[in-house]
Amino acid sequence: xxxxxxxxxxxxxxxxxxxxxxxxxxxxxxxxxxxxxxxxxxxxxxxxxxxxxxxxxxxxxxxxxxxxxxxxxxxxxxxxxxxxxxxxxxxxxxxxxxxxxxxxxxxxxxxxxxxxxxxxxxxxxxxxxxxxxxxxxxxxxxxxxxxxxxxxxxxxxxxxxxxxxxxxxxxxxxxxxxxxxxxxxxxxxxxxxxxxxxxxxxxxxxxxxxxxxxxxxxxxxxxxxxxxxxxxxxxxxxxxxxxxxxxxxxxxxxxxxxxxxxxxxxxxxxxxxxxxxxxxxxxxxxxxxxxxxxxxxxxxxxxxxxxxxxxxxxxxxxxxxxxxxxxxxxxxxxxxxxxxxxxxxxxxxxxxxxxxxxxxxxxxxxxxxxxxx
Numbered sequence: 001x002x003x004x005x006x007x008x009x010x011x012x013x014x015x016x017x018x019x020x021x022x023x024x025x026x027x028x029x030x031x032x033x034x035x036x037x038x039x040x041x042x043x044x045x046x047x048x049x050x051x052x053x054x055x056x057x058x059x060x061x062x063x064x065x066x067x068x069x070x071x072x073x074x075x076x077x078x079x080x081x082x083x084x085x086x087x088x089x090x091x092x093x094x095x096x097x098x099x100x101x102x103x104x105x106x107x108x109x110x111x112x113x114x115x116x117x118x119x120x121x122x123x124x125x126x127x128x129x130x131x132x133x134x135x136x137x138x139x140x141x142x143x144x145x146x147x148x149x150x151x152x153x154x155x156x157x158x159x160x161x162x163x164x165x166x167x168x169x170x171x172x173x174x175x176x177x178x179x180x181x182x183x184x185x186x187x188x189x190x191x192x193x194x195x196x197x198x199x200x201x202x203x204x205x206x207x208x209x210x211x212x213x214x215x216x217x218x219x220x221x222x223x224x225x226x227x228x229x230x231x232x233x234x235x236x237x238x239x240x241x242x243x244x245x246x247x248x249x250x251x252x253x254x255x256x257x258x259x260x261x262x263x264x265x266x267x268x269x270x271x272x273x274x275x276x277x278x279x280x281x282x283x284x285x286x287x288x289x290x291x292x293x294x295x296x297x298x299x300x301x302x303x304x305x306x307x308x309x310x311x312x313x314x315x316x317x318x319x320x321x322x323x324x325x326x327x328x329x330x331x332x333x334x335x336x337x338x339x340x341x342x343x344x345x346x347x348x349x350x351x352x353x354x355x356x357x358x359x360x361x362x363x364x365x366x367x368x369x370x371x372x373x
């Protein structure tokens with residue numbers, strides 16, 4: 001079902017969720033990305049009915065559910081801590097909602113068995129939640145929600161406590177749920193419709209967002225600052241906050257001075273003196289304060305200042321070399337400011353790079369993104 005949020009506001013202590021509006025399509029995997037305390041979880045609680053808004057409305061398939069009771073919204077919610085009932089078995093946890101809705105015993109048994117088999121937890125039915133691993137517990141929490149065929153499934157930091165391998169397994173599972181694979185493989189499908197599962201997923205992990213999202217909303221201080229597809233968000237962030245948050249390390253504040261070459265001049269302070277560094281940027285029609293962001297992948301390192309198509313070439317000293325998940329990160333001091341470049345291990349060996357070595361960093365003028373202050 002389609003979810004629409006119109007100008008929702010909520011004040012809790014010193015925190016304020018400010019005039020938030022969203023429209024999420026049926027079958028969409030929508031990720032809400034932001035730091036802790038930004039308001040992500042508050043928004044989920046408003047959608048489910050755990051909190052009521054001060055202003056604004058929430059619609060599910062154009063039906064106003066702003067004041068509808070939690071039990072009648074048909075919205076599933078999986079918390080980070082799973083919130084399983086500790087005193088009953090896994091089977092009873094999963095079947096709890098079906099019993100509350102008054103379904104017959106034979107149907108409940110069949111439905112729970114099908115869902116648990118599809119989620120790979122059939123062998124856990126007699127276990128107590130306290131004996132489960134974090135990954136097992138998260139699968140049980142998902143089963144407890146999916147068993148009722150929710151119109152929308154809300155996930156609040158569902159992967160944050162899991163190890164790397166388990167995270168990968170659960171991400172794969174969530175993609176299957178979103179595609180509607182489970183509805184296609186259950187004979188007890190209550191709606192008799194085979195449709196993708198709408199999912200709203202809250203996280204502070206941008207890699208998680210990239211792996212799962214159809215679209216992303218970035219939250220900052222109780223409000224949405226950007227909405228778009230993952231590539232749009234991560235390649236063209238609209239603010240310095242978003243650039244830093246999504247892991248762009250080359251971030252420089254300064255002032256753009258437009259001239260015939262469209263040159264942006266930035267000022268920075270080192271421990272020794274004030275340093276002025278010039279960056280050449282393409283296709284600009286603005287003058288004034290702002291910042292420049294550069295992806296580490298777009299920075300080239302060389303041992304000499306060779307002629308190339310890169311408009312920007314700066315001399316510096318390597319101050320750090322670190323192995324990261326996506327390659328080797330080289331940090332170069334270019335005169336009072338750091339510039340990060342991401343290269344392969346083969347390039348590290350070929351260029352014979354080491355700390356304190358003098359090198360040149362370069363990038364094309366269209367690689368730099370200017371954001372107005």
